[in-house]
Each structure stands twice: as C-alpha cells, then as structure tokens.
Amino acid sequence: MEKQKYDIIGDIHGCHDKLLLILTVLDYKLVDGCYRHPLGRKVAFLGDFIDPKGDIPHDVPAVLEIVKTMVDKKEAVAVMGNHEFNAVAHATPDGNGGYLRPHLPNKDKGLKITLEAFKDGFDGQEWKGWIDWFKTLPFYLELDGFRLVHAYWHEEAIAELAGKTLHDDGFLKLAATKGTKEYGWIENVLKGYEIPMPGEHKYKDHTGEWRDKFRARWFDQAPKGKLACDLVFPAGNFDIPAELVPDETAALIPGYAQAEPPVFFGHYFKPEDCPLEPELTNLACLDYSVAKGGPMVAYRWDGEAKLTPEKYLAV
Ligand SMILES: [Mn+2]
Incomplete structure (x- = not known):
C-alpha cells in the first residue's frame, strides 16, 4: 500500500506569519476552519509551538489554534517540544506550595511572552486548556516509513517512554525532577544529547x-x-x-544506523544560513532558528527511505 505523504515542519515558536506562509506555499487551503491539502498530504509538526523571542513577529494563540485544529481533524500529527514540556511543569503545583518548574523572575522569558497573549495569563482558563492539550502530545512518533522526535531519537529513552503520558501525575512529577531516570529520558528526547x-x-x-x-x-x-x-x-x-x-x-555517542527509517527532528537552532540538506541520508534537523528570525523549514516526504535536499522548503 502506498504510504501516507507528509510535510514535516520544524520549530515554530509562535511565528504565525511564517507558519501561514509555509502552509500556503505547500498548497494547504483553509477549509471549514482547518488547513487541508487537496491531494491528501498531512503535516507533521516537530514541537516548540510556543515561547517566541520578543523582537520577532509572533502570535502564539493563533499558532496553537492552527496546529491543534489540524491534529484534531487528523490533517496533522505533532510531537512535544521541550518548551511545551516546560510549560506543563511550570503550570503544575509541586505539592509544597511551589511548581514543578519554579517561577523565577529572570527565567523563562519566552514563556512570559507566551502567557501575555492569553486572557488572564497564567491563571486563566485559556492557558489551562492549552496545558491540558500539551499533555496529550506524544514524546515521539513512529509512523509508516519515518520517525519524529523533537531533539534526539534515543532508542532506550524512547522504549521507556512508550505509553507514558504527562496526564499521569506521578510520571509528570518524576519527569520534572532532576536526578530521576524519567527526567533523563525526557532530557534526551526533548533536549538532545x-x-x-x-x-x-x-x-x-x-x-x-x-x-x-x-x-x-x-x-x-x-x-x-x-x-x-x-x-x-x-x-x-x-x-x-x-x-x-x-x-x-x-x-x-550511539550513532544513528543507516538501516533505520528516516528520522526528523528540530530543536537545535541551526544557523539560518546552514545548507538545506539532511545531516545523513536518513536524518534531518529542520530547525533553522526561526525563533531568531531564520527561516521556517519543511521537508516534503513522499515515502522515500533516502532523504534529499530537493525536498526542502524554506520561507
Ligand atoms: Mn526545542
């Protein structure tokens, strides 16, 4: 059977204008409130939807609405980024009067910008709704013919994270606590090696x-x-x-074997003038620093095991 085709889109960090542009160039059309492709292609998002830098145009709520609607309508899949994980930990009480991610005045600047865009900010129902949605995002996806992860396809961590969810309060607490093995798995998969x-x-x-x-x-x-x-x-x-x-x-360093299916990830802030080409024939990092004004990058995947530079698109 022919494989489902995907357009894989790297980190977004609230860059609404570039998200609209890349969807348009990829030929997605807004139909009944959801972006859809006339040929049935789907989008695969690599996480880090929130937390813009202040000086780059951004609209976090609009980005989240587009992505969630596409995921809900099965026009897209999405994995969790470290910024979504951080937001969940930041929103979850630790049971001792604080939060799993401490609220420090000089930390999480991007998250502060994110929160300003929601009614009543951190305490509002809107944000709580988004936290609930972030918890539903998988830590990785293995689809028919390719893999998605925000930062690092670490076999062991991925095997351990299978079936785990942030909706499990016990797991969330361990995953947010330095020194636990759960914290290590999340660090690897969402933040790299x-x-x-x-x-x-x-x-x-x-x-x-x-x-x-x-x-x-x-x-x-x-x-x-x-x-x-x-x-x-x-x-x-x-x-x-x-x-x-x-x-x-x-x-x-474990390496990523040539016989493995292609894996796509983001996260790494490659310099914006980095060539548009895969790191290996079966591995591509699609984060070209959109958060710092670089391009948003997509890979148009048509089922191939060998990735090629011609399939890249940058806006
Ligand atoms: Mn990231």
Whole structure:
C-alpha cells in the first residue's frame, strides 16, 4: 500500500506569519476552519509551538489554534517540544506550595511572552486548556516509513517512554525532577544529547551561563578520534575547542544506523544560513532558528527511505 505523504515542519515558536506562509506555499487551503491539502498530504509538526523571542513577529494563540485544529481533524500529527514540556511543569503545583518548574523572575522569558497573549495569563482558563492539550502530545512518533522526535531519537529513552503520558501525575512529577531516570529520558528526547568538554574547557552559553558540556552530533557513527569542535551540533555555534575528544566520551555517542527509517527532528537552532540538506541520508534537523528570525523549514516526504535536499522548503 502506498504510504501516507507528509510535510514535516520544524520549530515554530509562535511565528504565525511564517507558519501561514509555509502552509500556503505547500498548497494547504483553509477549509471549514482547518488547513487541508487537496491531494491528501498531512503535516507533521516537530514541537516548540510556543515561547517566541520578543523582537520577532509572533502570535502564539493563533499558532496553537492552527496546529491543534489540524491534529484534531487528523490533517496533522505533532510531537512535544521541550518548551511545551516546560510549560506543563511550570503550570503544575509541586505539592509544597511551589511548581514543578519554579517561577523565577529572570527565567523563562519566552514563556512570559507566551502567557501575555492569553486572557488572564497564567491563571486563566485559556492557558489551562492549552496545558491540558500539551499533555496529550506524544514524546515521539513512529509512523509508516519515518520517525519524529523533537531533539534526539534515543532508542532506550524512547522504549521507556512508550505509553507514558504527562496526564499521569506521578510520571509528570518524576519527569520534572532532576536526578530521576524519567527526567533523563525526557532530557534526551526533548533536549538532545550533551557530552563533556575535553579537559577543563568551559564555554558561555546564550544565557551567559558557563557550561562544561556541549550538544553533540548524537547521530554520528563511531566518532572516535574526532575533535570536540567537529562533534558539536550545530557546527560553529559555540566556542568549542579543537581538542581531541577522549575515546570513552566518544563511545557515549550511539550513532544513528543507516538501516533505520528516516528520522526528523528540530530543536537545535541551526544557523539560518546552514545548507538545506539532511545531516545523513536518513536524518534531518529542520530547525533553522526561526525563533531568531531564520527561516521556517519543511521537508516534503513522499515515502522515500533516502532523504534529499530537493525536498526542502524554506520561507
Ligand atoms: Mn526545542
């Protein structure tokens, strides 16, 4: 049987104008309040719908309405991003007078911008309704011929997360508590893979915090004998030294085997001038920093096992 065709769309972060544009260019039409494709194609969303940066045009409620309506009407599928997970933890009381994600004045700036757009903000019924919806989003999807995950297809975490949902309060609490195995699974799948810097090196991240780990190319096969600057993903984004990564660190990188179905993910803020091409023939990161003014990117998947640059679309 012929496979269902999908247009896979990377991170959105409230960028309503680019979402409308990419749907239009992909030939989706608004019919009965829902975007639908005349040839029966569907959209696959990779998460991070909310939390815009303040200086980029945004309309979070409109983005959420479009995505949820398409998912409800079975015109789209969607996985959870780390920003949706964070919003759920931020909205859930911890039982000790606080929240699973503490409300700190200088943290979660994007979420503050998100909340301003809803009637009565954090305390309103509208936001509570969206939190309920975020909880329904799967942590990953394995469809006929391809896979979707926000950041990292980690076999073990994915096997553990099968059947789990944030509607289970016990699981949600564990998943939001540092040091639990549930927290580790969620970190991997929604935030990607970090390996220690070689030696005593540290670098300053975008929040100004000093870090001794960096986001690695989790998909490379047997990456021994490489320099740290060659293993950072995306390339050139951070101040990572040209120093050999010890074998035991490289051995932590599982790789993504060539025989596996194609996997699509977002999350990584690839620089906006990054070439529109897959990282591997069966692996593509579709986040080109739309949140910072980069393009929104889609991949037009027609059932192929081998991904090609011609199938990319950027607006
Ligand atoms: Mn993300």
